[in-house]
Amino acid sequence: MPASSTMLLFPMSSECVQRQGVLEGTQGSLEPNLKRGRLLVLTGPSGVGKGTVVRQLRQRHPELYFSVSVTTRSPRPSEQEGVNYFFRSREEFFRLIEAGELLEWAQYAGNFYGTPRDAVLDKLSQGQDVLLEIELAGARQVSQHCPEAIRIFLSPPSLQELERRIRERGQDSEASIERRLQQAQQELDAQDEFDYVIVNDDLEQALLQLETLLYPKWPEPEVPAT
């Protein structure tokens, strides 16, 4: 599978950024260069290790704001309300869509998932980097609304390993595992749409690659010889 790392320059005039300006009242103000946070989007097939990578990344970079999504899926035994997800009924989820409270949303493996809009835009406008861990359709919506987002695709070393990981995790029903694996090929086919692809083979290596691209260390300026 290809592993690319293509740096793109993002236009700063997107609906996402303008909206922040409107919300914050800074458009046309004397502080047009107010530092905004970066919107980071991590996508990849179910079981590739997104959650595992995100947990580690957050431990190393507690300043990163992780967006807690809303879902209609039932909680897994280890999951907590407001920590892993906001667990909501379908009626409530559709109300949130109608009210424009979701930055993006998608149906995935029989359930609905969405990103609360205001929390994300508030953090960005306060200069905090925001991380979304979302599936492909949602990532595409974010690209449309927020083209300055940095989009990263986490890819498995092979489909066999992906299946092994989902099964070994032991958190999903057989029906759900099959739906997730069916979806996986379509997601892998779209990885070239992303700014970066990281293969999660060795976890530590994958984390290092992610950290290197998110927090590049600029070369030290050369000290002129005296």
Ligand SMILES: Nc1ncnc2c1ncn2[C@@H]1O[C@H](COP(=O)(O)OP(=O)(O)OP(=O)(O)O)[C@@H](O)[C@H]1O
């Ligand atoms: N590099 C790796 N090598 C081996 N196992 C891994 C690696 N990364 C993650 N795993 C394991 O794979 C399983 C799936 O990981 P995780 O739950 O983080 O995936 P995910 O992409 O977040 O899935 P989902 O999208 O369904 O939430 C877990 O049991 C995790 O411990």
Ligand SMILES: Nc1nc2c(ncn2[C@@H]2O[C@H](COP(=O)(O)O)[C@@H](O)[C@H]2O)c(=O)[nH]1
């Ligand atoms: N489009 C969105 N996708 C989301 C969001 N939150 C999570 N997800 C993705 O859904 C699948 C399944 O998650 P699981 O917790 O049931 O395994 C996975 O790819 C998540 O990344 C969201 O807000 N929007």
